[in-house]
Amino acid sequence: MTKSIATAMVAALTAMTVYAGAGMLGGAADAAACAEAEGAECAAACPGDCDGDGAVRINELVLLVRVALDLEELSACAGSDRDADGSISIEELIAAVDGSLNGCPVVIEFTGFEADDVLALADDDLDGRDNDTPGSAAARQYIIDQIRGFAAGLDSGASGDDAYLQPFDRGTNVLGVIPGGELADEYVIVGAHYDHLGGCSGVCNGATDNAAGVAAVLAIGRSIAAIGTPPRRSVVLAFWDREEDGLLGSSYYVNNPPVPLADTIAYLNFDIQGANLLPSLRKFSFAVGAETGGDLLLDAVAEATARVDLDIRRLSQIFGQGRSDYVWFIRRQIPTVFFSDSTGPCYHTAADDVSVVDFDKLAQQSESGFHLTYMLTETDTPPSFAMAPLVVFPDATRVLDVIDAAVASDLDLFGPTDRAALLDFQSDLAAVVAEGEANFGDDDIGALAAGVAGVITNLSNVPCDGFLEP
Ligand SMILES: [Zn+2]
Incomplete structure (x- = not known):
């Protein structure tokens, strides 16, 4: 708390005392005046107990302080009652005043996970999300509906939902951007393929491959947006089509990038998440290829994965076997991490359905991915592409x-x-x-x-x- 804020607080609290001393906290006359006024006007008319019910409510207190400080923005930091216990503590009041003077306090919290994303995308109605089918179009619409509220379409030449689409030969990527602040022209891309096989032995809903990866990217996007202040760098949310046909959507993207690859500081790929290879490996998951961003990215992955109750192992990129969309980004020398549970017993079968999804694991993988994404948007020094040995002793x-x-x-x-x-x-x-x-x-x-x-x-x-x- 800086000195000027302390002075302002004293002024605010003094003003409250004066109002109270003058008998202005409540009373029928005040209530009548308030009935005619709203918001700041109301506070000016009857500071303190605007509705005349005999108690000073949080909103009333915030209005009172705002009037005392002559600030317009105080209630914009709506987190005044951060613990939502119905009353505002001194700490919360200080945070509200501090926020109004210095910008709202930034709260970094993972809030965006929705198990419903997996249920919706792996629904039988979508018929396995094969490219160029009605089920694929429905999956796209679902994704756009989820991100429209906080991410802009990446095609500035198109309008409406079309702005989110990047069509290519019998496929369509979905691309959204959460605009950054200070370094808005630099990008972190977070991606997952949304297509699957359609039919295999029955309908293949691809719940872990890769409705779950899409859910992780959606959760990361929602959580970044919920921080309230824009991330320093922009975040591109990428949902690839035709991965199952040979990584075609992501290939098209790197050959036709809507934002410059040279300004893309990292790519994070999520493919096969919320899956258990064996009972003994429930806590295990893999983060492949972080060495492509040198020690900076390796350390960031270690820090982000340590924040959840999983054992997410870093492995060199060769262990990804070139089997997901991450490969094109490494070829373009963009620092890249591929998060995966690997292919297991249910891989590319009709049994890869919502019943085998480990939702708790998926939520934690999403949370770890959120922390990594946020670190990369904020860091002073972004990772730069590094050549590393194919395999290392660890x-x-x-x-x-x-x-x-x-x-x-x-x-x-x-x-x-x-x-x-x-x-x-x-x-x-x-x-x-x-x-x-x-x-x-x-x-x-x-x-x-x-x-x-x-x-x-x-x-x-x-x-x-x-x-x-x-
Ligand atoms: Zn697959």
Whole structure:
């Protein structure tokens, strides 16, 4: 609290005393006067108890202080009663006055998660959201309806809902922007593909792949917008089409970017979220490729993921296997992180439905993504693209922890052949880790990448189950 605010507070409280001393807190005459007046006018007519009910309510108090300070903006910081307990504490009053003098206090809170996003996008009515179908159009409309209130369309040449659309060959990306403040010409892109397979063995609703990723991006957008003051940099919300046909929507975007790639400081990709590979891996998730933004991005990911009760492991980009929209951004040398639970037993089957979504996990992944997004919008020094080794020693230790957990609890979910392969990989990997970082070499890199690819393949043989908390 600065000195000038302290002085203003004293003036305000003195003014209140004067009003009270003059018998102006309440009374039928005041109530009658208030009936004729509204807002600041009302406060001027009868400061204090505007409605004459004998009590000074929060809004009345705020109006009173506003009149005393001759400030127009005080009630704009509507968070006066921040704990919503119906009364305003001295701290809350100070925050309201401080906000009116210095801008409303910024509250960084994750508020935007809606499980309904997944339910709506994975609904049977959308028929698996295959591109160029009525279900796909319905998914787009749903997304636009969600973001219209806080994000502008990225196509400034179009109007209405069309401004959110980026059509390409038999596909349409949905793009919105939350305009930044001081550095509005720099962008953080947060993206997820909204398309899925349509039919596979039945209707494939793609709940974790990738209605859940879309829900994460929507949650991040809502939460950024709810902060109240614009983020320093602009945030682009990107919903890609035709990912399932070969990452086509995101490819089109980087070849036809509505905002310059050179001013895009980071891309965050969410694909397959709220999914459990095995019962023992409920808390595990992966953040792939952060080394593309050097230590700055690696550290930011560590900080953001530490804010939730999940074990989100950083792994080098090779472990993403080039299987999602993030690849084009790395090729354009944009620092990129790919958040994924990896492909598991329900991958690309009709059983990837809302019943297997771990909503608590998804909410936490969204929250972690929000904190990372916000850090990137605000940071003085954005990450710059960095070349890194394909695989580093910490990848080996991080993967080994995951394998150890799976072997300890879930070995019987694998058939005999896959079980033997898993145990072989575990012992090979344990040997690599035991040899230490100094002895970590090219042969280990190949074995690690191949071993992980083998596990991912064998996970598709495990019976599909969400492995939700019993
Ligand atoms: Zn997919």
